[in-house]
Amino acid sequence: MTQTWSDMEETQVPSWTSKAPPNWGTTKRGKLSSGEWHLISLIHLPVTLIRLWGHLGENDRRRQLLDNYMELVKAITLANLHTISPAHILQYDDAISSYLQGYKQLYKDAKINPIHHLAMHHGDEMRSFGPSPATKNGGYYERHIHQLQEINSNKKFGELE
DSSP states (O other), X not given: OHHHHHHHHHOOOOTTSOOOOTTTTSTTTOOOOHHHHHHIIIIIHHHHHHHHHTTSOTTSHHHHHHHHHHHHHHHHHHHTOSSOOHHHHXXXXXXXXXXXXXXXXXXXXXXXXXHHHHHHTHHHHXXXXXXXXXXXXXXXXXXXXXXXXXXXXXXXXXXXX
């Protein structure tokens, strides 16, 4: 975090964004808002991780973690566009699929959560409804998470699709 805090001091963010708190992640700071997490995740962490790990070889685990994280950043960025095209939706589908494949390879013991499954269907949502503000916030998806949690997957990822 100290590396990210240091980079934050040097990073010029777009004028239309607010600034993330410089002491995020500390007990003194407390909880972050979703907007602050958004800024940190999509601007500040990529800047720091690219600086630290971007020069490493493809077989280095840190580089693989960076590449996988950047697929997630790409997917989130595309999912939050105010104007979309069919090409954007295809790019989203590719990015989220690539991210989840990398996630399974990099974190072999990690569970695939309902939100991961739901993210695979967001391209369909964008095709059907466009960049609707109603689907931009967590409330839209939160309504469906309980339903997904009730499905007995018996830890058999990939067999429910």
